[in-house]
Amino acid sequence: xxxxxxxxxxxxxxGRLHYSRGKRKYEIGREKVDTVLGETKVKTIRTRGxxxxxxxxxGNYANVYDPAxxxxxxxxxxxxxxxxxxxxxxxxxxxxCGCVIDTEIGHARxxxxxxxxxxxxxxxxx
Numbered sequence: 107x108x109x110x111x112x113x114x115x116x117x118x119x120x121g122r123l124h125y126s127r128g129k130r131k132y133e134i135g136r137e138k139v140d141t142v143l144g145e146t147k148v149k150t151i152r153t154r155g156x157x158x159x160x161x162x163x164x165g166n167y168a169n170v171y172d173p174a175x176x177x178x179x180x181x182x183x184x185x186x187x188x189x190x191x192x193x194x195x196x197x198x199x200x201x202x203c204g205c206v207i208d209t210e211i212g213h214a215r216x217x218x219x220x221x222x223x224x225x226x227x228x229x230x231x232x
Contacts (some may be wrong), residue, residue, distance in 0.1 A: 108134040138203045139221035141165055143183060143199040148224050160224025168207060168226040170214045183221070201226060 112133040115123050119226045132154070139149075153159045184230035187207040189195040201207065203219045207228060214228035 109137065111135040139163060140195075140198070141201045141220035143186060143201065143225075159222065161222070162220040162224050162226065164200075165201065165220060165226050168209060168214065168216070168228045170209055170211060170228045170230055172180065172211070172228075172230045179211065181211055183209070184208045187213060206231070 110129055111131055112129060113123075114124075115125065117123055136151070137159045140162050141162045144166060146162075146166060147164040149161045149163055151159050151161060166183055167180055168183050169178055170181050183201075184197050185208040186196050186201065187206040187208050189200065189202060191202045191204065192200070195202065195205065201216060201220050203216055205216050207214055207226075209218060209228070211230065213231045215231055216226060216228045218225060218227035220226050
């Protein structure tokens with residue numbers, strides 16, 4: 107079901123705003139995608155203007171950058187260690203931007219937005 111992302115019908119004070127027009131198609135949004143740990147599955151959606159957006163529904167690999175060696179490597183994700191977005195995301199194995207993942211080469215912090223970009227990029231934590 108579509109979500110409306112238009113201007114609120116309430117003022118900051120709580121009073122009601124009366125609009126002279128209704129909702130518009132360009133104001134709709136989509137449900138967020140919680141990327142979880144598992145066998146890789148990507149969904150491609152059509153966005154405004156005919157462009158495409160890739161949503162990572164499940165993923166088990168990450169492109170990890172090592173700042174000491176200045177190299178990137180594709181490694182398997184073992185576990186989700188910490189997620190500041192929501193404490194329950196660790197239990198549910200949800201990958202978001204800023205979460206700490208345990209990989210084959212060590213702990214890494216996710217820098218990409220998997221639900222928007224379709225892949226998991228991370229930087230190794232020293």
